[in-house]
Amino acid sequence: MILAAGLGTRLLPLTKKIPKPLLPIIDKTLLQIAIETACKANPNIIVINASYLSGKITEFLGAHDFGVEIKVSVEPDILGTAGGIKAVEKWLSKDDFGVINSDIIATVDWDALKKIHKNSNATATLMLRDNPDPAIYGPLCLNEKGRVIRIVNTKNRDLSGAEPLLMFTGVSMLSPAIFERIPAGRAVEISSEIYSPMVKAGEPLYGYVTQAEWTDAGTMENYHKAVMARFATCKTSIGMTAKSLKYVTIRPPVHIDTGVYIRAGSTIGPNVAIHEGSVIGASVILKNCVVTPRSNVRSGAFLDGEVI
Template sequence: MKAMILAAGLGTRLRPLTDTLPKPLLPIGGTPLILWNLLLLRRHGITEVIINLHYLGHLIEKELGDGSRFGLRLSYSREPVILGTGGGIKQAEPFFNGEPFVVLNGDTLLELDLGTVVQFHEQRNALATMVLREDPDADRWGAVETNPQQCVVRIVGRGLSKGSQTAKRMFAGVHVMHPQLLKNVPTGQASSIIDAYVNAIQGGEVIMGYGMDGYWSDVGTPERYAQAQQDAEKGLITLRARQRS
C-alpha cells in the first residue's frame, strides 16, 4: 500500500516560525514534524509515499530528497496554486494506480497502529475509513458522527438525516481510501475532501469510522507546537528518527 502526506499548507497560525520554514519542517524533539509521519508509515511497511507541496515546498524536497536515507521512496506533487485537501489528493491520484492508500495530515503528530486501521478498512469493504478520536469540543470544531456499526453518517452536520443514535468524534487527519472516492472531485480546482465524503455518504457508500485512543496532537498554533515539544521530551512519542546507514 502507498500513502500521501498533505504538506502544502501555509502555516499562517504559526508565524513568525513559518516565515522562512514550512510547518512540516518545524522540529519536534529535534526531528522535523513531517519525518515523524514518514517514520510512522515506514514502521508499518508503507515505504512509497507522495507529498504535496506548495508553500516553501522546495525546502521540504531539499530536506527529504528521494527518501532513500530513511528507507523510503518519496515522490512529490507540486501545486503552483494550492488545491486544498480534495484537489491535492485528486492531483496525486495517478500515483496510487487505482489501489487503496493511506493519507496523513502533515501537521498532526500521532501514535497509531496503521496496520490495524488498514485491516479494519479491508474487512469492512469500505470505500474509505476515517480515523476518529474523542474530543469534548467535537461539536465546536466539526463532529464526525457514526452509527452503532461504526459507519460514518454525518460530517459537520452534513450527510444522512438523523435516525439511529450516533457517537460524535473528531477526525484525526488519517484516512484509508479507495481512489473511487475521488471520482467527483474536480481536477485542478481547490476543494475539500470532506465534500467527497459527504457526497459518498449521501450516495449510500460505506464510509467507516475507526476510533483511536493513542497520542495525537494538531501542531497548528504556537501553544500546541510548544506542547508537542514538551510531549516529545517526556517520551510520549515513541518513534525515533534513525536514518539508514
C-alpha cells in the same frame, strides 16, 4: 500520502520563513515524524504534496534517506485536501493507500485501520477519536456498524442528536475509487466536498475509533505542547562545546543545536529547545520554551512557556 501543502497560517509568525512541515519537534521535524509514522505501514511509495516554500521541503527530503521511495507533488496553487490527492492519482491508483496530515503526531495502528477498511468495503475509512472540543474539531457520528452517518456542518454546528461526538484525526485509508469522486484541475476540500456528500448519499464511509496518542501541532499552543511532550522521551542533547557553556547554567532536559550562541550568565532549562542559528543574550532565563531557528532573545529576558 502525506498532506504538507498548507500555508501554516495558524503558526504565524513561525511559518514566515519555515514551512510548517519543517518546524522542529526537538530533534525531528513534523514532516520527519509523519514519514516515520507512514513507514510503519510498510508502503512501497510515499507521496508528499507541497506548495508554500516547497523548495525547502524538497531540499530537506533530498538530504535524508528514509529507506522508501518518496515522490513530491509540487502545487503552484494549493489544491486543498482532496485536490492534492487527485493530483497524485498516477502514483496511488493501483491499491488502497493511507493518508496522514503533516501537522499531527499520532500512534497509528495501520493493520487495524486496513482491516476495518477491507472488511467494510469502504471507499474511505477515517481514524477517529473522542472529540474534546466540538467547537474546534468538526464532530462526526457513527452508527453501530461503524459507518459515518453524520458530519456536523462546520459553519452551523447544530449538535442536537449528535452523540457520541467523534473527531477526525487527519489519518485515513482510501480506496482508488475515491479518485472518481474528486474533480480535477481545481482546489477541493475533502470533508465538505467529498465526505459530506458521501454520507448524504449513503455511500461507504467508515470510521475506526481509537484513543491512541494523538497531537495536533498545527496551532501555536499545540505546537508548544507537542514539543514539551517530546521532552519526556528525548535525552538532553547539546551541540555546543563545554568551553562555550562555561558561564551558562544548564538545567536538563534541554536540546541545543549546533550553531547556537548563548551569552554568559544565562540559565537554560528545564524543557528548553534552542535551534540552529539562534542567539541568546546575557543573563537570560528560559524555561519550558522553544526557540525556533535563527531567533534572537534579548539580554535579561525571563521567558517561561513561550515559543520564540
